[in-house]
Structures are given as C-alpha cells and as structure tokens.
Amino acid sequence: MSLPGNGIYVVRGEMATLMTAMRRGTRWNATAYVDDEKDSLLKLFIDLKQDLNRIEDLRLIEPKVFLSPFLEVIRTADTTGPLTSLALASVNKFLSYGLIDPTSPNIADIVERIADAVTHARFMGTDQSSDGVTFMRVIEVLHTLIRSPEGAAVSNESMCEVMLSCFKICFEPRLSELLRRSAEQSLKDMVLLFFMRLPQFAEEPSDTVLQKRFTIGDAASGAAQEKHKRKTAAVAAAPAPPSVQRKSSTVEDPPQTPQCSLAAPNHLKAPILATTPASPAGNILDMQGKITQTPTTTAPVSSGVEENAAANVPAIQVESAAESEIVEGGDGKNSLTDANSSEYINSVGVRFTQQSSDKDGALISATLSPYGLPFIQELFRFLIILCNPLDKQNSDSMMHTGLSLLTVAFEVAADNIGKYEGLLELVKDDLCRNLISLLTSERLSIFAADLQLCFLLFESLRGHLKLQLEGYLKKLSEIIASDNPKTPYEMRELALDNLLQLWRIPGFVTELYINYDCDLYCTDIFESLTNLLSKYTLSATNAVYSTHIISMDTLISVIDSIERNCAAAKNSHSREAVTEAGPAAGGSRHSRHNSGLEGIVIDAGGGSLAVDEQGRVENISNFINSSSQRLRLQSQSGGNGIGGGITSEKLANVKQKKRLLSQGTERFNQRPDKGIQYLQEHGVLNAQLDPMQVALFLRENPGLDKKMIGEYISKKKNVDSKILINFVDSFDFTGLRVDQALRLYLETFRLPGEAPLIFLVLEHFSDHWHTQNLEPFANTDAAFRLAYAIIMLNMDQHNSNAKRLNVPMTLEDFTKNLRGLNGGKDFDQEMLAQVFNAIKNEEIVMPAEQTGLVRENYLWKVLLRRGDTHDGHFHYVHDASYDVEIFNIVWGASLSALSFMFDKSTESGYQRTLTGFSKSAAISAHYNLHADFDALVLTLCKFTTLLSSVEQHEPAPAPNEMQQAVNFGLNAKAQAAIRTVFLLVHDYGDCLRESWKHILDIFLQLFRLKLLPKSLIEVEDFCEANGKAMLILEKPREKQESGLFSSLYSFISSEGQREPTYEEQDFIKHGRKCIKECQLDQMLQESKFVQLESLQELLKCVLGLLKAPQGHKSIGLPYAEDQTVFWMEFLVKIVIHNRDRMIPLWPAVRDQMYLLLMGSASCGYDYLLNRCIVAVLKLAIYLMRNEELCPIVLQSLKMLLMLKPALLLRISKQISIGIYELLKTSAQNIHSEQDWQIIFNLLECVGAGAVPPNYEDTQLPLPPNGGAKSDGALSGEEDASAPPERGYTSDSELSKPTAVPTAPSPSAENWILVNNKDSELTTASRPQSPPSSTTGASSFSSSLVYNCQLLDHAPFALFKCWDSLSFIVRSVAHITPYNFEACVRCIRIFVEACRDGGIRQRRKLEAAGKQRSAKKRSDRKPGVASSGSSSNLSLLTGDAADNLPVNSAEQEDLAQRYEQLSIQLLDLMYTLYTRTAQIFRWWAEEGCTVPQSAALWTPGWCPLLQGIARLAMDRRREVRTHAISCLQQRALLVHDLQTLSGAEWCSCFVQVLFPLLNELLPESSASGQLDAALLEESRIRTATIMSKVFLQHLTTLIELGAAFNELWLDILDYIERFMKVGSDTLSEQMQEILKNMLLVMHSVRVFHNQDGSLHQALWELTWRRIGEFLPNLKEELFRDEDLLSSAISLDFTKILHESQFLAGQQSLTLPLCSNGLRVVFAATGKYDTLKESTKPKQRKLPKPWSSFKSKLKMLKGLGKKN
DSSP, X not given: OOOGGGGHXXXXXXXXXXXXXXXXSGGGOSSXXXXXXXXXHHHHHHHHHHXXXXXXXXXXXXXXXXXXXXXXXXXXXXXXXXXXXXXXXXXXXXXXXXXXXXXXXXXXXXXXXXXXXXXXXXXXXXXXXXXXXXXXXXXXXXXXXXXXXXXXXXXXXXXXXXXXXXXXXXXXXXXXXXXXXXXXXXXXXXXXXXXXXXXXXXXXXXXXXXXXXXXXXXXXXXXXXXXXXXXXXXXXXXXXXXXXXXSOOOOOOOTTSOOOOOOOSOSOOOOOOSSOOOOSTTOEEESOOOOOBOTTOOOOOOOSHHHHHXXXXXXXXXXXXXXXXXXXXXXXXXXXXXXXXXXXXXXXXXXXXXOOOOHHHXXXXXXXXXXXXXXXXXXXXXXXXXXXXXXXXXXXXXXXXXXXXXXXXXXXXXXXXTTSHHHHHXXXXXXXXXXXXXXXXXXXXXXXHHXXXXXXXXXXXXXXXXXXXXXXXXXXXXXHHOOOTTSOHHHHHHHHHHHHHHHTSTTHHHHHIIIIITSTTSOOHHHHHHHHHHHHHHTOSSOOOHHHHHHHHHHHHHHXXXXXXXXXXHOHHHHHHHHHHOTTOOOOOOXXXXXXXXXXXXXXXXXXXXXXXXXXXXXXXXXXXXXXXXXXXXXTTTSOOOTTTSOHHHHHXXXXXXXXXXXXXXXXXXXXXXXXXXXXXXXXXXXXXXXXXXXXXXXXXXXXXXXXXXXHHTSHHHHHTTXXXXXXXXXXXXXXXXXXXXXXXXXXSOOOSSHHHHHHHHHHHHHHHHHHTTOOSSSHHXXXXXXXXXXXXXXXXXXXXXXHHSOOOXXXXXXXXXXXXXXXXXXXXXXXXXXXXXXXXXXXXXXXXXXXXXXXXXXXXXXXHHHTSGGGOOOOOOSSTXXXXXXXXXXXXXXXXXXXXXXXXXXXXXXXXXXXXXXXXXXXXXXXOHHHHHHHHHHHHHHTTOOOXXXXXXXXXXXXXXXXXXXXXXXXXXXXXHHHHHHHHHHHGGGOSTTHHHHHHHHHHHHHTTOSOHHHHEEEOTTXXXXXXXXXXXXXXXXXXXXXXXXXXXXHHTXXXXXXXXXXXXXXXHHHHHHHXXXXXXXXXXXXXXXXXXXXXXXXXXXXXXXXXXXXXXXXXXXOHHHHHHHXXXXXXXXXXXXXXXXXXXXXXXXXXXXXXXXXXXXXXXXXXXXXXXXXXXXXXXXXXXXXXXXXXXXXXXXXXXXXXXXXXXXXXXXXXXXXXHHHHHGGGOOSHHHHHHHHHHIIIIIIOBOOOOOOOXXXXXXXXXXXXXXXXXXXXXXXXXXXXXXXXXXXXXXXXXXXXXXXXXXXTTEEESOOOXXXXXXXXXXXXXXXXXXXXXXXXXXXXXXXXXXXXXXXXXXXXXXXXXXXXXXXXXXXXXXXXXXXXXXXXXXXXXXXXXXXHHHHHHHHHTTOOHHHXXXXXXXXXXXXXXXXXXXXXXXXXXXXXXXXXXXXXXHHHHHHHHHHHHHHHHHHHHHHHHHHHHHHHTTOOOXXXXXXXXXXXXXXXXXXXXXXXXXXXXXXXXXXXXXXXXXXXXXXXXXXXXXXXXXXXXXXXXXHXXXXXXXXXXXXXXXXXHHHHHXXXXXXXXXXXXXXXXXXXXXXXXXXXXXXXXXXXXXXXXXXXXXXXXXXXXXXXXXXXXXXXXXXXXXXXXXXXXXXXXXXXXXXXXXXXXXXXXXXXXXXXHHHHHHHHHHHHHHHHHHHHHTXXXXXXXXXXXXXXXXXXXXXXXXXXXXXXXOOOOOOOOOHHHHHHHHHHHHHHHHHHO
16 A cells, blocks of 8 residues: 555645644744744744655655654644644654655664654643643654554664653653553553564673663652752753763755754753643643662652652663664574665565665664664563562552563563573562562552463473472462461462462473472472362362362362373374373464564474474464474473483482481481481481582581581581581682672581681681682681681671670771781782671671571572572473372372362352363373272262162161152252263273272162162063063062051051152152163173273172071071172173183182072072072073183082072972073083083983982082081982982992992982882892893892982973983084983983873872872872972972862873973984994094993993883883884894994893893782783783894804803793783793794704704703793704704794894894804895805795794604604
C-alpha cells in the first residue's frame, strides 16, 4: 500500500492544522500584531511549506526536514499543552504511516532527533485533563516509535531516555490513573519487543561498557531542590537529570535539500519538572527530571508530601554511551544499517526503497549505534531494582510494575535470558533474592505477581538456579503450612496453585528428587513437599475448600505425569521421543510476534533440528514442525540429562549415605570426634583417617556447627594429623586483600576462645594467604602480624566492652602499631587505610550466628558461592528412568489424599479422585508394584460399602440384606467405586495379589444381597435337561405353630424378610444395573490372561473361602452352605478357564474339593454334596481334554471311591452322567493302566454297585474328622475283602492266596455276597493237569460266579455306566493290553449286577425260594434299596423311595431294560472276545511288551467265556438262550482259539463248561427255579457243547497224558449225572453223545498205543466207569475190538469230522490211523483218505450214518457165524 505522493499530502495537512492552532493560540491572540516572519516556530513551518510546494514526492526530501518544525514545537516550552499535543499527534501519524524510510542512511540520526524531542517535551500547563492528554500523546509517540521498524535504530542512550519518560509517567501518583495505566501498558509492549529481539543480540566484550550505568540520584536532595524552586518560581520544580552529552553533531544537509535550522540536541536540557499535575496558566511542564535512588540504600528519606512523591519517581539517567551492533539471524551483520542494503520489508510487508544517499547523514548515523544488549541488561537490572522490597523508595505500585514487566520479559525470553552471562548473573543474585524476599509481602497482588514470575523463572532457568529454587520451595512450603493469621487463605491458595503449576512441568518432580533428595547437602525437598501436601489435604475435616483440592491435584499431577510415561512406554512409536526429550515435553516456544522475523538464532543443543548450515531457521514454524525438543538450556554438568548416567542403585546408595551423613552431623555438633568416628564406621569417611577428606567434609557440610568446627580443627591431635593444614589449604585467597581473605576464612568457623589456639589458626592462615598471593610482604611473620592486628582492630572497633574501656583506634594509631613489622619496613599505607576503613565500616562477624539482614546477606552469599561449585550443578531429567522411585515416595501420600477427598467430596466431585485412583493403578501395574496396587484396591473396596464385617462362613444376619441392597442402589459414590474397582480388575488383573480377597468379598456380599447377574448364579450342570442350574438353596419350611405369641414373633422376625416397596425395588434395580455394568463374569473369563502369580493368589483366596463343614448338620452349627456352593462353582469356572495351565495349581484345588466332598458327605449337607460331585466331574470333563493334565486329574477321581457305598448310591446318577461325558471328550487322553483302573472302578461301583476298593492316597489331605475315608470308609471286615490289584480273580489264579471275604454282617442287609463257597475257592488251584477223580463235580460250580461284593445299584446309573462301558469297548483305540484286564473285570461285574434282572429281582426270587411272605418282604428296612418310585425316572435313579409301590407297567419296562442290557453285555463280551488277539497283536507290532497270542487264555478269553457262561445260567429264557447260543455257535469256534494248548483247553472245561453243567444239576439252587422245559433244553445244549469241544480238540487234549484221563473221567461223571436227573429224552441224548465220543476216541486211536495194541489203563478205566451206569455199552460197541477197530475207526472218524465240518470247521487233519491213512477235511465239503505223502483227492461225501449202519449189520452177521 502506498500513499498519494508518498505521504506529502499528509505532511501538508498536519502542518496546516498545527499552524492554524498556533495562530489561534493565546500567544498570538494579543492586541499587538505579531509578524509570522519574526516568530521562529511559524517561520519554520512557512519554510517547510515552501519546500513542500516545490516537490510532488515526499521521498525527495529528507525526513528530518519535515520533522524538524514539529519536533521544535514539542521541545519549546512556550507552547501550550494542546499545541504540543497536536505536534505529537502529527509525529505519531508520520511514524504510523511509514513516512520515514527505515533504509535511509541517516535513519539513526532521525530517530535520535525524534526520541530526544519527545523525551524532552516542554509545554505550558493549563488544566489537569488537558495536560494528561499531552502526556498521553507523549506515550503514544514513544510507543509507536519503539514498535515501528525505525525504532530498531534508536541508540542505547535514547532508549534509556524513552524508558525513563514512560517510567516517570507511570510512577507519578499525581497523574490520572488512566494515564499511568497507559504508560504501564506501553512499557509492557516495549519490554515485550525488547526481549523478543533478545536472541538477535550478541554478547560482546564491548557491551560491558554500559553495565551498571543506570543511576538513580539522591532523592532527598532532589526533593529539597524541588521545594526551593517552588518557592522562587511559579512553576512546579522537580528533580532533573544532568545534561546528557550527545555523540551526534549538527547535521549539515546538502544544498539541494531543505534542512532544519534546529541544531542537534547537544544543548543543555532545562531542569524542568516532568509529570507535574495541572497548575495555573504559565506553568511549564517538562518530561525530564532527576530522581536519585540507591538500590540497597537504607538512609532516611526527607519527609513531606512533595518529597515522598518525588522519591517514588525513578528517573533513568544515561551517563555514557556504548556502541553496539544489532545482530539478526545470527550472521553478525547489521541489516538495518548496512550501507549496501537498498530496500527493506517490515513485519507487515511494507517495502521501503532507498531514494537518495546523504553522506553527511550517513556519517552522523554511523556514530549512533542501535540499541542492543547493553540497554537490555541495564533495563533488566533496573526492573530487578524495582522489585527490591528492602529498598524503602520502592512503593507497592512500583514493585508491582517491576514484577509485571519482568513477567513479560520472562514470558517471551525466559529460555534466552540464560544464554547471556550478564543477564544470568543478575537473575542468580539480585532477581532471585528479591523474588524470595517478596514472598513475605502482605500485598496479595504483589504476592501473586511474584509467584507468577517465579514460576516462569524456575521453569526455564532452574538448571542455573539449583540452590535458589531450593530456597524458594522452602519459603513456599512455609507459607502453605503457616498458621499465622497474617497469612490469608488466598495467599495459601496462590502458593499451592503455583506449586501445582511447577509440578506439572514435565520432569520437574523427578529433578527435585534427583537434585535435592539425592544430594548429600540439600534438604529432601520432594519428600517434605509431598508430606506437606498430603497433610494439608487431610486437614479438610470440616469442609473441602479449593486449597485442599489444589493440594490433591498437585499430588495427582505427579501420578498423571508418571502414568503418561507408562502409557508412552507401551507404544513403540513414542518410545524414542520419551527417551530423548522426556515424557510429554513442551514444544518449542512460539508466539505470533516472532513468526515473522527473518531469522532467529536457535541453539540446536546437539539435536537433529531442521536448520540450515549456518544454524539459521528461516521460519519459526519450520522449527516447530521439525523438532519437539524444548528450547532450553541444558544442565551445567555438560548439557546432558542424567537418564542413564545415574542408576537407581546409585540413587539408593546416595540416599543411604545422606541418612548416615545426617546422623553423623548431629553427632558432630554434639561431640566432633564421635561424629567423625560414626561416619568412619559407616563408610561415609575412610576408615583410615584422611585429612583432606575430613577437611572437605568440614568445608562442604552446611549443617555443621561453626563453633564445633573451630574446636575440632584447633585441637592438637588434629593439627598434628594435618587436618588444620588441609582445611586452610582448601581456601582460595588468590587476589584477595588480607582482610577480605580473613573475613572469608572466619566465616567458616568460630575462633576458639584461647589465645594460643587463635595464634595457631591464624598462623596457618597467614602462611597460606602469603603463599597464594606471591608473598606480597617481607615474610610470613609479617602476614601473621597483620592478620592478628586486624583481629584486634575488629575487636577494638566493635566490641562494646573495649569501647567502654578505651577510645577506639584511629587510622594513625593502626598504622603506628604496625610500623616496622613488615620485615623491618612499613606496610603499604594505602593498603592499611583500606583495611582500616573496611573493618571500621563492617565488622568481621560470624554471620551464621547473627540475625536479621546480616544473617540473610551471609546465607545468600554462601548460596551463591555454593552455586558456583559442583553443588550447584543441576541435572535435567528427560526420561522416565526414575518414575518408580518417584512413585514410591508420592504413592502413600497420594493414596491418603485421594481416599480422604473421595470420602469428603460431593457426588459431583469424586470423579477426579477416581481418575487419580485409576492412574495410580496403571502405574502400579506397569512397574509390578503389587503391594501398592493391593492397597489401592482395598481402599476402593472400602468405599463400595460391600466389604463384609463378619466371618466368611458364618451366615450374615438376614434382616439387613434387603436394606443393604437398597442402600447400595442409593449410594452413587459406592457405585462409582465398584465400577472403578472392576475396571481396574479387568485392566490390571496381572497385578492383583492380596487384594483378590477383597474382590472376592465383594462377590460374596453381592451374592448375599442377590445383586449378582444371572450368568454368575447360573452354572453348567450336565445332569439337568437344559444343561444349566441355578445356585439357589431352597430352605426347608419350618412347621408353623399356631398361637398368639408365635404369630407375633413371626411378624416381628419377618420384618427383615418383607417384600421391598416399589421405590426400594427401583433402587435395587439401579444397584443391579451398576453391577451388570461392572461385567463381573468378564473377570472370570479374563482370568486366563492374567499372570500365573496373580492366578495363584486368586485360587489361594478362593480356596481359603471354601471351608468344609466342621460338624454334622443336625448339631446346628452355623454354616453357610449356599455360600460354599457359590465359591465352589466360582472356583470351577476359574479352573475351567485356566485349564491349560493348571498342572502346578491342581493339587491345591483337588485337596480342597476332596475336603468339601468328604465334609459334606459326613456332615449331611446334601445340597453341597450334590453340587460338589457335579463340580468334581465337571472339572474332570474340562481338564482331561488336556493330555498332559489328564492323568493328574483322573487320579484325583479316586476321591469318589472313598465315599461309603450308600452315599455313592445316592449320587450315582450324577457320577454316571459325568463319567459318560468325560469319556466322550477325553477317553483318547487316558493311557496308563492306573488311570483306566480308576475309570473302570468308578463304572463298577457307581453302575453295578460294587464295593469300592480300598485306596490309600497319601496325597489327599485328612478330612475334618481325621479319617482318610471320612465315615464313608468301609469297615474293617469290609476292607478285608478288597480284591487284588486288578480288581478281580479268575479261576486261573485261584492258586494264588487271596483275601477271602467273610460272611456279611447280619446288620448289613443291603450287602449281597455273590460267592458263598469261599472254602472251595481257596482250595482250588490252577489246573495245569487234569483234576483228580476225587475232586467232586461241585468243586467247579462256583468258578463262573465272579468274586466280588455287590450292593444296591441305581438302574439309571447302571444303564448310563453301561453306555460308558460300551463306548470304551466298541472303540478299538480305547482298549489296550494295559486296560484289557480291567475292562474284562468291569464287564464281569456288570454281568453279575444285571443277572436275573438285577439285584432287587434276585432278592425277590430268593425270598420266594425261602418261602417268605411277600408282604413281609415288601416292607424292607431303609438300608435295603428296593424298586419303588412314583415315576420311571425315580425308579431308575434308585432314590430312597423304595417303600413306595411300583405299578406293573414300570416294572415290566424295567425288566425289559435289564434283559436288553444282559443281551447287550453278551454281544459286548463276544465283540471283545473276538478282538482280543488282534488288540494284543497290534500293540506288539508297535513295539510294546505284551503277552503273546498263546498266552491270552488266562487274561482274555477265559474270563470272557466265564462271563458268557455266567449269563447262560440266567433265569431269563431269552438271556440264557442267547448266552448258550453264543457259546455253542460262536465263542468256542473262534479261529484264534486254535493256538491254545491242551492244558488251556482243559482249563476251559474246568473253569467254563463244568461250572455251567453244575448249575444244571438238581443240587444247584438255580436249577430249581427254572422251568422244566428250559432246564431240559439247557442241559442238552450244554452237554452237546461239552461233547463238541472235547471231540474238536481231542488231538490237543490227548497230549496232556494223565491229565487227559482225569478230564475224561469228569466228563463221564457229568454224562452219568445228566442221564439220571432228566427225562428219557435227556438220557437218550446223553447216551448218543457218549457213543459218539467213544467211537471218535476209538477211531483216532486214543485207546491204542503206538504199536496198535490197546492202552489197557485208559481202556479199562473208561469201561470200568461206564460200566457203572451203562454196563452193556462196551458189548454193544466194541465186542470184537481186534476185528472191528480198523473199519469202525475210519467210518467214525469220517462221520465225526464231517459233522464238525458242517458245523463250520474249515479244515482239520487227523493223526495217522492204524492202517496208515490220514483223513483230511477241506473247506470245500470233500474229504480224502490218503497216504502220508500223497495229496488229498476230492470226492463226494456220502451220508455217514447210513453207511455206518450197513457195515455194522454185516459185522454182526459175521460174528454170529463165528
């Protein structure tokens, strides 16, 4: 934007306006005419007007030409205020419109003229308001000048005068408030600009010329001068500064350019008042004045209103100038004064082009350097002086203004101030001391401004102000903890808020801990502040105020910071930023004012910043986007933070050493030797005394008593040990005068009282000082004498007793006393005079023992001195390395504060504390601080109001439950607490340890109050139709008594059990809604993700809550059965969710479940027992899916077998279903013999009612009553009947001694002893040879009866267990050689259980056989389980409703199911029977050690055949027929049996067939109960089976030798008995069977020797036995043995084998016949009789019996003829 004529019209207009005003003024309105040409001011404007009329472009003339008339009006005292105001407004417009080219070569001279004129403005005062407007114009012009681009060319001196003018107006109390506030605002804007430009200024040695040249004159003399001038003149006088010598000279303009005739301002400025209030006409007001002020003066100020007013107006006087360059962009060039620069673009984009060059103007401008660092430094020093509360001249308003301006400076340049040594020194000393002193101010505004400035100061420069920050925080903590009524509440609030802002600085609290708490000689600032904040928060006993909230927020701010670090650590993308720049580090400093600068010098600090090669950033936004590194100074210890330099172990060592050092210091202050000894003993000092170490300890430790130090170093032994010498040598006296060095020396200790000791101490001092200062005296003695003389002078001048006795010495006396003591010569007199005056003016004292200002000055001096040493090094912390230590310190205080505030806060104020709890939990979890996390959870749990105050397993008083639920629904704070608790559990379950018990306590209370969601009180139950069960214990109703008192009691006692009202129901719904939002079931699901340690603690707590009952239910001991069931199901859910890692945890779970099972069984808690059984099996179902865990869990199921049988019967339904479900899912994981043994034992005991085996498991704990089996264990005689290891005894093992069961006790009516021939069992032996003939047939009768004891069983359980057994057997993979015997045993027991329709049916039959009345037998004792139920389901489950009648339909249905089961058992045994050899063969192929096929008779085939034969003795026709058919047609004809030996086939007769025949004899009890036809049929079929087996395996049996004879005689015995007991048909059948057997035996040469002769022994034995019941048979069959043997042999052999072939035999080869022929039967149905070496020839098979009869008739005929 360009103005018309480049602004020439603006100048013309302003000139016309001003000239018009001048002509209308009072000066020109007199009656006498005044010529314009004679008036100098008008003459200037007239000349300017002519010059402007000659040009059209303002740029054609120099700016000073059109400025000079206006500036002269401003400077002239004869003008009025309005006229001066117009001139000022014109100049302001010229500056605002940019009419002055900033690229002009003489711009420095131009702005110098403007600044000089405005700061020396003079005018005649009229009225207060008009004068105020003029002063306002002055401020506006100065403000515009400084803020414009041209203002950068103002010199240091002029800038000081500009600031002076503004300060004078701002501090003049007689001016209007508006004017003073405007001046203050202008000052702020100027300070803002100055310090924003601070990075552009370079610190050079020449800059120090201007330092400390701001002077403030003597206020008293100025006030006196003002009073004198008021008396002599009608003008208001004020202190005026002396004239300022200007370096600029008169400007000579070129001829072609109009020039101003006004000389350069090197005239004497009139000493006229500035900022005088309105006065009568004629008063002249001036902007200049003089106020003297000494920063630390304490001299009294003259009284009087005018004098005080003048004293409060500081005027800045510039005594000399200095040259300085402005540096922009860091390139060292002055872009504003560069002669080669042809154009300039200001901050708003206006371009200035240089039109002409004036060599003279440029020459003048070259002598004026733009303002720079010298001005900034002096302004900074003056602002600091304004804040000095010890200076009486500083009013409150002045201090407040100074604080405000310093605040502006630090807001924009805090990070850059520390880069300039001069500014930094002012900050370290004067500023920090003034700010700390101002903390005692009672003015709240000053106190608040001071706190804000302190925050900015320490936030940016704390790396340089370590000890100052310590003093500030101490003072701040004193204010917070103060009980002084002079400390108002608002002041404490401001102090707390300031502390909060400090603690929110990233890394600040960690730096406090590292730099102070872990520094040996600093106080524990962080710990003390933490405790203070906690105590202050806890002080809110009556009400919560904002101070309490702020103190809590301060503590929480630490938690917030650490939590942010923890969150950042979890994110990989932010880890690098965390480690480099610290967590949540602030970004780059930026404001809208510096974004337009051409270049800003930025110290990259070694970081990777987006800067160019010259270290220059073209745009500040680029820098912000390129780095998140803070623009701050690094620590003095090398510029690096300590993240990684100091480990946590080192910090712990320092803390320990600090504690020891503190105790050692206390001991030293009492007895120095003891203190040193203590420190040596604890390793702080070397055990071997090190003099230098001790000396440094005495110098460095500020806590030591100065008197004790003096006593210690002056002791003779310490002198001898060179401690004193090392102590003195630790001082640096270089360059110090002897009195200064002595003063420094004596500050560190108190001189001892005895003269010899003083002599000793001073002697070492003198020697050291003399040596360090290059021996300025003749010798050391001279130095000692002078030092001693100084001590005496100090006492003479300042000791009150000495003054009273003697006249104090004068300088002459002092020099006279030292005459000739410098090696015979005199000391330097000037030096002695300086020493004398220094001692006279300031006493050498022990400052530490003084009070007031003396002590404060000394302590501050010591602080500065320490700050220059290693103790002043400050370490920045840029990472989270020490967050754990910080959290450990702040955690206790924070938890107390959070808990207290949560308790005291209103419903709307507790969310902040809950956030603090959550973040604390996140930190504890991140660093695995389990104890802290547990404490936090406990605290929150208390606020839920749900923690139980009663014992866990005692039932809580019921009347309060409903009210508690209502109260919880009403309590929003409790609901918020429980939400937070479970939020923490969900998020940080890994960190829970001891607090699990509190979480579980809440679960228990919610269960009691019925607030739990349905998912937690509904459990999985495989016994239920829908698979679910509710955990609701139905309490039995008590019998109600009638009567008035009982009714009244019932009414009163039922008050707590009343139904809730509608309103209460709503509250309970709110509570349930809250609990549902907590997602309690999710906690169980997420337990599988928690760490193992947390899971172990959870299980430990749950197991601790599961207490088994201690006494029987009938006793009435209190026991919360429903709660125990709840915890048990709770445990089950946890275990199921964590089944993949339960191996180490399972034993504890197993033991507790065992105790619960036994306890509930023995104490009569049926509900608990039923749920416990389901729980145990449910655990097994889920856990056994894990193959590794399967055997461990399965072994635990032995606990079920430890229950007494009657109890097993009651819970058989649950167990049977559970076992079935278990096998369906986990049978493939069961491998070992022991594991399968348990499965089959469970099936036997639960399904078939077998007596449980006697397990002695040492891994299981003792139940409450101390017995391994509780009262469910068997009695002593019952234990004696325990079967062998595999659970049964087959007849092949009867030779082994076994435990024989005794007769059942008469009281045990529910016991059935299946085998009652025990004596025969014990005497029987394994038949390795055929039994002797003396052994009666009855000896075989019991071998089919399985040796087991069966009790009652539940039909439902039997059928369900049968499903399980069938599932196992029919799956080929589940039956192995290792579980084969157990499986067979189980099947045999099932056979016994379901024989004859089950045990109940057998009892009925036995009762009928004994001819007892049905009525008597139907009314049985409760111990005898009988069929009885009102439904088929109860009938099957075997409930104790045995005395109830059962309808015939149900009985028939049950009988059919039993019959079906028996037939299924037969099929199952046959299936297993046929697979036996294959199973063993498969496992042998896999490399397993298993019995060979030939050895499978005893473990496999024999017991299975016995089982089939056992069912062949069944009373039921279908079962018996099916069993006999199985034996006759399938079982004994299996191909694999052909591998059996003769002894094993003999065993088959003894153990299978003979016992079966015994059952069919009349003496057998079973035969008497069978139908005659059925019995007849059974005898025939059984005898046929015996005959076929004998003849089929005759060849093998013959090889037995003598045993064959015994077997043959036993067969003859059975044939004889069968012939005698049955009908004629049976007798004929038996005779035919015998004839067939004899003929076949004869044909295969059984009765012949090898040579063809008869075997007389067998032949005679046979016919002797047959002759007893068939004496004519021999005559009938073998009348002529020699003649008929060959022919009959062949035919009978042919008949026999043909019949065998027709029965299914594939092929058979007989041994050689007597005629050398061998008969071979083939599968084709043909046979051949051939020689030994020939192949068989096939031919048709004739009808056997017809050919045989014809030959027999022929032989008979031949016999008759003979």
